Amino acid sequence: MIRRLSQARERGIPEATVARLPLYLRALxxxxxxxxxxxxxxxxxxxAGVNSxxxxxxxxxxxxxGTRGVGYDVEYLIYQISxxxxxxxxxxVAIVGVGNLGRALANYGGFVSRGFRVAALLDADPEVVGDHIAGLSVEHIDELEAVIRRRGVSIVVLATPAAAAQQVADRVIAAGVTSILNFAPVVLAVPEGVDIRKVDLSIELQILAFHEQRKTDRMTGGPAMAEEWPEAVDL
Amino acid sequence: MIRRLSQARERGIPEATVARLPLYLRALxxxxxxxxxxxxxxxxxxxAGVNSxxxxxxxxxxxxxGTRGVGYDVEYLIYQISxxxxxxxxxxVAIVGVGNLGRALANYGGFVSRGFRVAALLDADPEVVGDHIAGLSVEHIDELEAVIRRRGVSIVVLATPAAAAQQVADRVIAAGVTSILNFAPVVLAVPEGVDIRKVDLSIELQILAFHEQRKTDRMTGGPAMAEEWPEAVDL
DNA sequence: CCCACTTTGTGCACCGGTTCACAAAGGGAC
DNA sequence: GTCCCTTTGTGAACCGGTGCACAAAGTGGG
Structure with a gap:
């Protein structure tokens, strides 16, 4: 099979496509x-829940x-996407901030599937430092730069309070990290070349509330009241 | 002040705009x-980190x-966006699945800020049912429909294992809920009119890995090497 | 009252991404 | 080999969203 290294391959894959590849991978x-x-x-x-x-x-x-008339070889496609x-x-991966969320992330099996390894947990609270979580000992935030360097950390997950996030981000970026997954509800300012992805639970809820309001407004002119909810519709 | 109820107001706000309103609200x-x-x-x-x-x-x-030459009144704009x-x-809000993630969500202060109230925690595991978390007692999943009806739950957060998510989704939808925030790594099939928002930690990491690979490939031809191998679990 | 200055609200060109629809490519039967 | 069937890969129209650039609207000073 001849692999095409034309303009498509090795030249910018659309961001929207990149975001769907993990979905295809999971289905495959x-x-x-x-x-x-x-x-x-x-x-x-x-x-995968998308248009063919x-x-x-x-x-x-x-x-x-793919092969016309046949489809895609599952194993081969898994390899290529991976x-x-x-x-x-x-x-x-290092997780900074070992509060409720940080602990959940450290323990969440499905979170880190293939290819990712939680290499460190860090926190500023002396009460938390030394705790053993998911087979790791929580280290003090003072060790941040040393830990990143020694363990080759290239992705950092921020699960700190909002007030600390920017400061920690500055430090990990100064230490050479250019990929950050941010759970803190703040807009981080980062230099060119650093990739930030943000997961904001509060924002997701607010978007749902907006649509929910539209739906209930349309039906009743107001929000649903407890004890007045209609009996289950059979779907 | 005359409020315009023209075609702009009350008629479809773009989805991209809705997703940014919470950001503006936080900044305000x-x-x-x-x-x-x-x-x-x-x-x-x-x-807010956007273009003006x-x-x-x-x-x-x-x-x-807004007022030309002046700007926007902060309090008034907060009210309007809210x-x-x-x-x-x-x-x-009901949280279904009280594992590590569910507990974190229940306790996450910023998560349930303004307008949202965690009204119930549910789980299938008898070991977990009865636990007190964030001032609530965990109830058995058998109570799902009754709890939704009695407490007027209109938004459900799914923090169950992937295998259970579709089944729980079917039940909450049958009970009349049309807004779901899904943390389980599955593509949920839902009928028309039900809003699903998905938060997938694994996918976010994979997208970061893609970009990180591009960056390191460009510089060194390979990923950074660790000087010291972490004693981490491979998840 | 008039002018200079500030800032909003928006028309318009542009761009990335989606979807349709179909030609091209391969497989299998005979 | 030929014909028919299936399925891919993609050209092209379309669509929502972005950002520039500017006219409109309001403020404040003299």
Missing amino acids: NGMAERGLATVSSEDLAVA AKLRKDLSHLGSY RELGLTQDWA | NGMAERGLATVSSEDLAVA AKLRKDLSHLGSY RELGLTQDWA
């Missing part, structure tokens, strides 16, 4: 477990890995 | 605490609440 892993050898774009699209044309265009950005996402490497 | 609350009476689109845009023209266009979808997002109401 499920199919591989069930023993499927090949899958059509239609079936994979349904499993979109899926084909996404995969075409990686190269021509490679593209960089999951064939081992990524050391 | 910070400004109100610091005693600022008015704010220009430029200053607010910087605080975008901010003005976003706000124009709610109506003309109202638009439905935060002047009280939303009862």
Whole structure:
């Protein structure tokens, strides 16, 4: 099979496509477990919850890995997507902030699937330092730079209070980290070249509330009241 | 002041705008605490990390609440955005799945800030049922429909294992809930009219890994090497 | 009252991404 | 080999969103 290294491959994959590749990967892993050898774009699209044309265009950005009339080889596609996402490497992740959320992240199995490794937990609270969580001992934030360097940490998860997030971000960036997953509810200012992804639970809820309000307004002219909720509709 | 109820107001606010309103609201609350009476689109845009023209266009979808030559009245704008997002109401939220993540969510202060109230915690594990977390007693999943009805729950947070998520989603939807925040790493199938928002920690990490790979490839041809191997669990 | 200055609100060109629809490519039957 | 069937890969129209740039609107000073 001839691999095309044309303008599509090795040249900027659209951000929207990158965001969907993990979705395809998860669906493909499920199919591989069930023993499927090949899958059509239609079936994979349904499993991933997207339009099949979109899926084909996404995969075409990686190269021509399908066979017309047949579909895609499941194992081969898993390998190609994994490679593209960089999951064939081992990524050391440090979690800063070991409060409720940090603990949950450290213990959350599905969170860190293949390719990621929680390499360190750090916190500023002396009460927390030394605790053993998920097989790791919590270290003091003073060790931040040393830990990042010694363990080759390249991705940092921020689970600190909002007030501390910017300060910690500045330090990890100064230590050479350029990929940050931020759970603190603040807009971080970072220099060019640093990738920040933000997960904001409060914002997600507020977006849901907006749509929920629209729906209930449309039906009743106001929000639903307890004890007045209609009996279950059979769907 | 004459409020315009033209085509802009009360008719479809762009989804991208809705997603940014909570950001503006947070920045405005910070400004109100610091005693600022008015704010220009430029200053607010910087605080929220967006382009000022975008901010003005976003706000124009709610109506003309600014004063040319002056800016926006902070308190008034907070009220308008809160109202638009439905935060002047009280939303009862149920969290299903009280594992590490569910506990973190229940305790996460910033998560349930204004307008939201955790009204119930539910789990299938008899070992967990009865535990007291964040002032609530964990109830058995069998009570799901009754709890939703009695407490007027309109938003459900799914923090269950992936295998249980679809089943729980089906039940809460049958009980009349149309807004779900899903933390389980599965694509949920839901009927028309139900709003799902997904938070997938694993996907966020994979997207970061993709960009990190690009960056390190460009510089060194490979990932950073650790001097010291962590005693971490491979998850 | 008039002018200079500030800041909003928006028309318009542009851009990334989505979707349709179909030609091209491969497989299998005979 | 030929024909028919399936499914990919992609050209092209479309769509929502972004950002520039500016006219409109309001403030304050003299």
